[in-house]
Amino acid sequence: xxxxxxxxxxxxxxxxxxxxxxxxxxxxxxxxxxxxxxxxxxxxxxxxxxxxxxxxxxxxxxxxxxxxxxxxxxxxxxxxxxxxxxxxxxxxxxxxxxxxxxxxxxxxxxxxxxxxxxxxxxxxxxxxxxxxxxxxxxxxxxxxxxxxxxxxxxxxxxxxxxxxxxxxxxxxxxxxxxxxxxxxxxxxxxxxxxxxxxxxxxxxxxxxxxxxxxxxxxxxxxxxxxxx
Amino acid sequence: xxxxxxxxxxxxxxxxxxxxxxxxxxxxxxxxxxxxxxxxxxxxxxxxxxxxxxxxxxxxxxxxxxxxxxxxxxxxxxxxxxxxxxxxxxxxxxxxxxxxxxxxxxxxxxxxxxxxxxxxxxxxxxxxxxxxxxxxxxxxxxxxxxxxxxxxxxxxxxxxxxxxxxxxxxxxxxxxxxxxxxxxxxxxxxxxxxxxxxxxxxxxxxxxxxxxxxxxxxxxxxxxxxxxxxxxxxxxxxxxxxxxxxxxxxxxxxxxxxxxxxxxxxxxxxxxxxxxxxxxxxxxxx
Numbered sequence: 001x002x003x004x005x006x007x008x009x010x011x012x013x014x015x016x017x018x019x020x021x022x023x024x025x026x027x028x029x030x031x032x033x034x035x036x037x038x039x040x041x042x043x044x045x046x047x048x049x050x051x052x053x054x055x056x057x058x059x060x061x062x063x064x065x066x067x068x069x070x071x072x073x074x075x076x077x078x079x080x081x082x083x084x085x086x087x088x089x090x091x092x093x094x095x096x097x098x099x100x101x102x103x104x105x106x107x108x109x110x111x112x113x114x115x116x117x118x119x120x121x122x123x124x125x126x127x128x129x130x131x132x133x134x135x136x137x138x139x140x141x142x143x144x145x146x147x148x149x150x151x152x153x154x155x156x157x158x159x160x161x162x163x164x165x166x167x168x169x170x171x172x173x174x175x176x177x178x179x180x181x182x183x184x185x186x187x188x189x190x191x192x193x194x195x196x197x198x199x200x201x202x203x204x205x206x207x208x209x210x211x212x213x214x215x216x217x218x219x220x221x222x223x224x225x226x227x228x
Numbered sequence: 229x230x231x232x233x234x235x236x237x238x239x240x241x242x243x244x245x246x247x248x249x250x251x252x253x254x255x256x257x258x259x260x261x262x263x264x265x266x267x268x269x270x271x272x273x274x275x276x277x278x279x280x281x282x283x284x285x286x287x288x289x290x291x292x293x294x295x296x297x298x299x300x301x302x303x304x305x306x307x308x309x310x311x312x313x314x315x316x317x318x319x320x321x322x323x324x325x326x327x328x329x330x331x332x333x334x335x336x337x338x339x340x341x342x343x344x345x346x347x348x349x350x351x352x353x354x355x356x357x358x359x360x361x362x363x364x365x366x367x368x369x370x371x372x373x374x375x376x377x378x379x380x381x382x383x384x385x386x387x388x389x390x391x392x393x394x395x396x397x398x399x400x401x402x403x404x405x406x407x408x409x410x411x412x413x414x415x416x417x418x419x420x421x422x423x424x425x426x427x428x429x430x431x432x433x434x435x436x437x438x439x440x441x442x443x444x445x446x447x448x449x450x451x452x453x454x455x456x457x458x459x460x461x462x463x464x465x466x467x468x469x470x471x472x473x474x475x476x477x478x479x480x481x482x483x484x485x486x487x488x489x490x491x492x493x494x495x496x497x498x499x500x501x502x503x504x505x506x507x508x509x510x511x512x513x514x
Binding site for chain 1: 388
């Protein structure tokens with residue numbers, strides 16, 4: 001995602017006060033989530049930019065909202081962090097009131113409620129994914145504008161445009177956990193290869209009844225494709 | 229749920245009406261050829277690094293007002309709490325006031341909880357305040373400290389996003405400083421090595437960025453101890469004027485010695501003037 005700052009629009013040489021230029025790069029990220037039998041696999045790249053400078057090359061865009069519910073953030077860093085913090089609080093409160101684990105759909109609804117109400121002010125594309133005892137693994141996507149829909153596989157961010165073809169042709173229903181992990185890692189790698197705003201490392205997480213397993217694939221360990 | 233804080237939270241969202249008016253006024257003034265007064269910015273190179281026993285924060289000391297240096301030795305490392313300090317880049321007034329507000333609120337919070345404040349708490353307070361003002365408060369901060377959960381370092385951007393990292397740089401000289409960090413940072417450094425690394429990173433900003441300059445301030449925070457080294461390194465010492473008369477420096481004496489310029493010819497023309505009238509008028513200078 002990006003960090004936008006409204007300071008100097010001039011180039012570096014003219015205005016030395018701030019190297020951090022403000023120009024909006026829309027949804028620079030690649031995020032992805034896949035449902036499988038028994039849970040979900042989520043993944044993201046790790047790049048946060050301010051203009052052409054990479055402010056954080058090891059960002060964690062997979063944010064825990066609850067014990068078995070995560071969200072993948074794309075868009076404005078400030079907006080998505082603020083929304084995620086607010087939803088984490090609301091969901092935690094709700095879960096204590098209910099005295100049971102919250103539904104993934106509830107978390108997604110909270111995101112949608114906030115993203116739609118403040119759609120003019122916010123720039124946030126969020127994928128909510130997790131596991132709950134009622135419906136198992138679920139992926140809900142809440143893109144810019146505040147729509148919410150459930151999808152078996154969802155991609156988001158600026159890098160997603162480059163991998164729609166790959167995802168559509170390679171996704172099969174009923175994949176196993178390992179197949180989903182490989183599928184996600186490869187899709188993210190391809191997107192990071194082509195999208196300038198995505199890069200760094202690939203962060204993956206598997207959410208299931210057993211809990212959350214997180215892993216990081218470093219730059220030199222990414223899957224290799226034939227380079228033209 | 230009572231929040232003990234000095235800053236009263238607005239109900240119903242912040243009103244940004246005046247921002248539109250200000251932008252229109254700015255455009256009108258620019259059309260006439262004038263420019264509105266520039267806010268004092270800190271240009272700046274600030275950075276921080278987590279080492280074995282704590283964190284080291286560093287900053288330069290130049291404050292600029294447009295293209296002029298307004299303050300050659302300003303202090304950019306602000307006190308937040310006994311174990312948490314914050315470097316500020318961006319608009320000087322914004323960083324100063326924001327850190328003071330959060331420092332005050334954090335002290336009240338600390339008295340309420342009966343514990344030493346945590347760095348994460350300061351981070352939350354800062355990011356929520358900056359997000360509320362949607363980036364209009366131009367404060368880019370490097371927040372560092374040691375608490376019961378260990379040493380932590382956060383970078384906080386004016387729009388309210390934060391990153392928790394082992395080494396961070398901010399300000400106009402951040403690219404120069406980051407280059408030094410990316411080259412020489414190692415996890416679990418010793419204190420001397422960490423101080424040298426931060427000193428070199430700030431020096432890179434000072435010598436390669438026009439918005440940063442003067443001295444290097446350091447703040448070393450460990451469990452139970454804070455070393456506020458101001459200045460740690462006087463990287464830019466003002467020279468002494470060469471001219472001295474009777475041991476005292478003669479300011480602004482640009483006289484050249486007799487004989488510096490060779491005289492080739494000399495012609496003297498007398499002007500025959502008649503004194504017509506001579507009068508003296510005294511001025512009352514009491």
